[in-house]
Amino acid sequence: MKRTAFLIIGATAAFAAMATAGTTTPDDVTFDDYGAVSASLTGVAGDAANGRKLFANRKLGNCLACHQNNDYLEQSFHGEVGPSLDGAGDRWNEAELRGLVSNAKNTFEGTIMPAFYRTSGFYRNMEKFDGKSILSAQDVEDIVAYLLTLTE
Amino acid sequence: MIGSNLLRVASIASIATFAFGTTAANAQSLVINDEETMIIQAPAAAHLENMDEVFSGWNFRTVETQALQMDDFDNPGMIFVDQAIDQWDTVDGAAGESCGSCHEGGTAEFAGLRTVLPRWDEDAGGIQSMADYINECRTERMQAEAWTWSSSKMTAMTALIGLESRGMPVDVVIDGPAADAWELGKEIYYTRVGQLDMSCANCHEDNYDTMIRADHLSQGQINGFPSYRLKNAKLNSTHARFKGCMKNIRAKPFGEGSDEFRALELYVASRGNGLSVEGTSVRN
Numbered sequence: 001m002k003r004t005a006f007l008i009i010g011a012t013a014a015f016a017a018m019a020t021a022g023t024t025t026p027d028d029v030t031f032d033d034y035g036a037v038s039a040s041l042t043g044v045a046g047d048a049a050n051g052r053k054l055f056a057n058r059k060l061g062n063c064l065a066c067h068q069n070n071d072y073l074e075q076s077f078h079g080e081v082g083p084s085l086d087g088a089g090d091r092w093n094e095a096e097l098r099g100l101v102s103n104a105k106n107t108f109e110g111t112i113m114p115a116f117y118r119t120s121g122f123y124r125n126m127e128k129f130d131g132k133s134i135l136s137a138q139d140v141e142d143i144v145a146y147l148l149t150l151t152e
Numbered sequence: 153m154i155g156s157n158l159l160r161v162a163s164i165a166s167i168a169t170f171a172f173g174t175t176a177a178n179a180q181s182l183v184i185n186d187e188e189t190m191i192i193q194a195p196a197a198a199h200l201e202n203m204d205e206v207f208s209g210w211n212f213r214t215v216e217t218q219a220l221q222m223d224d225f226d227n228p229g230m231i232f233v234d235q236a237i238d239q240w241d242t243v244d245g246a247a248g249e250s251c252g253s254c255h256e257g258g259t260a261e262f263a264g265l266r267t268v269l270p271r272w273d274e275d276a277g278g279i280q281s282m283a284d285y286i287n288e289c290r291t292e293r294m295q296a297e298a299w300t301w302s303s304s305k306m307t308a309m310t311a312l313i314g315l316e317s318r319g320m321p322v323d324v325v326i327d328g329p330a331a332d333a334w335e336l337g338k339e340i341y342y343t344r345v346g347q348l349d350m351s352c353a354n355c356h357e358d359n360y361d362t363m364i365r366a367d368h369l370s371q372g373q374i375n376g377f378p379s380y381r382l383k384n385a386k387l388n389s390t391h392a393r394f395k396g397c398m399k400n401i402r403a404k405p406f407g408e409g410s411d412e413f414r415a416l417e418l419y420v421a422s423r424g425n426g427l428s429v430e431g432t433s434v435r436n
């Protein structure tokens with residue numbers, strides 16, 4: 001009985017790994033001493049146009065809630081909690097931006113900015129978000145590609 | 153930080169003079185019905201380590217929303233207060249009593265009560281909030297059913313009783329037997345929770361007076377509760393507001409009426425010591 005259950009779990013895990021081959025799980029992301037992540041999370045190039053959509057999506061990036069962004073003037077109410085992201089693509093390279101979006105706490109200790117690619121270490125997380133990251137690995141890559149277009 | 157807010161309020165004042173015919177002094181200060189002046193800014197209590205001044209949430213609302221609280225005829229929360237006045241004399245429960253049949257002096261008996269709640273209660277052996285006292289009367293003296301924390305009858309009754317303390321400064325006790333609960337409340341206030349991994353302090357202490365999307369962040373004070381919100385067109389209890397903020401950061405909220413929320417209520421109330429009880433505030 002026990003053995004069958006184990007086998008089934010094993011099979012599911014293998015399947016999941018296959019389906020997302022090449023994707024780094026949140027717990028396996030390697031940050032350098034400054035919080036940068038040099039390796040792509042998926043190996044698939046980011047889609048900047050999709051990243052732009054995720055940036056304002058309230059259920060996903062919701063970055064506009066805290067950051068002003070002149071590339072988004074069609075939407076009012078840009079947040080002021082974080083710095084303006086105008087020129088972010090000049091100030092940060094791809095690895096740094098990937099680190100910032102995945103878990104900005106490794107770059108800015110104690111920051112209010114949520115970690116978008118993290119699944120562990122939360123306290124009193126709502127059950128429906130247990131084991132889930134706010135963004136998927138490809139979402140992070142897409143947003144990073146978008147941020148790189150924010151140059152002045 | 154708050155300097156920019158005061159500038160904003162000051163510039164709003166000139167607009168208000170034009171739009172509502174109120175005086176500039178009125179728009180910079182909260183005077184209700186042209187006669188009762190609220191304390192909307194006060195020096196922070198000694199136990200507040202990271203702030204010098206405290207501000208009522210009224211400061212951070214738009215001119216239009218602010219104006220709704222400046223006259224009881226415009227304040228939509230007052231409709232519910234009227235309902236509570238009717239409820240006050242309504243007999244309910246097996247004992248055949250109403251609130252008014254025991255409290256013969258009327259709600260005026262409760263002047264000042266809202267300023268010291270929640271508080272340690274020896275008989276209850278814990279922190280008691282206004283809702284707890286109302287329910288104690290209902291279940292023990294009236295033999296009626298308890299009202300849930302956020303039911304319309306409960307929020308309305310807390311508003312009616314709170315109104316008797318309008319203008320008086322909040323002055324909750326945090327030491328002696330209340331100390332343990334206060335410490336627990338403080339711990340909850342500063343603990344990051346949920347998938348967004350934020351604490352109350354991240355928004356209401358570190359970032360008040362900034363915009364988070366379309367919301368102008370306040371200090372998250374509760375001197376104005378129960379609060380009429382334009383968003384849901386009803387009176388909202390403190391515990392419902394705490395729950396809402398926790399859900400927004402994707403955290404599992406504590407229950408309304410739980411010991412944790414009573415402790416948090418005491419702690420948050422103490423952060424606003426010195427600000428006026430506003431009766432029924434109006435917020436977004």
